[in-house]
């Protein structure tokens with residue numbers, strides 16, 4: 443049967459036009475929060491300030507997809523899962539799409555007054571930073587096609603390392619716009635530091651064994667807790683040690699804090715990587 447030339451436009455096929463379950467699952471995953479928010483908005487509303495809620499939800503998912511796209515390379519290596527590479531582009535493009543929608547919703551929130559939008563972007567530092575991130579994400583999304591990859595050659599890789607500074611921008615924008623609660627931006631900052639640490643070790647050709655992953659989990663949990671306490675001490679005059687020591691309270695008192703989530707995630711990655719390495723070793727015997 444002749445191969446349909448249109449199949450390459452559908453994200454659930456591979457280059458040979460075969461159905462690719464991992465890509466299909468990833469496509470549903472990236473679609474779900476956006477479609478879910480739109481349906482909830484249409485059916486039951488999003489409360490008294492629906493546009494603000496939508497800006498926040500879509501912005502949150504934009505950051506999550508950006509960090510997940512950065513996690514593809516470490517995870518495919520640590521989990522012996524090379525096929526993960528086939529969803530990296532989809533995650534990155536999803537991050538860009540969510541942030542474009544985030545920006546459009548902001549324009550709606552400003553009642554389409556583009557002069558006001560422009561002046562706010564110039565005057566408010568968190569919006570200036572966000573706008574630089576938006577332009578960067580757009581540049582990466584536009585140049586993510588196979589044709590662009592070929593055309594840019596070696597420069598493509600160089601250009602796409604911009605995803606890391608954009609990650610920094612995303613976390614700073616997230617922190618700066620948060621008013622009283624910085625739990626999620628602190629956690630995203632912790633995850634981003636984990637990704638940067640893995641990359642630094644990889645560049646230095648250090649073998650990232652389960653022991654190294656365990657050290658990363660513990661060390662970066664401490665950094666996350668210190669970062670959160672410092673932020674509250676500087677931005678809201680809370681006492682540093684009170685915020686820091688709150689990490690040792692039982693989770694029932696106000697849920698797990700960012701450092702707790704950081705530790706759980708770090709331990710999960712360590713255990714999963716160790717079990718994958720072991721099963722790989724046994725199979726290779």
Ligand code: HEM
Pocket residue numbers: 494497498499501502503504505541544545548563569571572573574575576579608611612615616619620
């Ligand atoms: C890389 C680019 C960007 C990322 C990753 C991003 C992400 C986020 C995130 C995660 C939030 C917080 C959501 C929450 O609190 O749950 C947020 C809030 C917000 N962002 Fe962005 N954003 C970006 C660019 C922009 C741009 C270009 C604008 C507009 C010019 C913008 C306007 C806003 C506004 C108005 C808020 C809500 C602030 C508030 O409620 O006071 N963002 N963004």
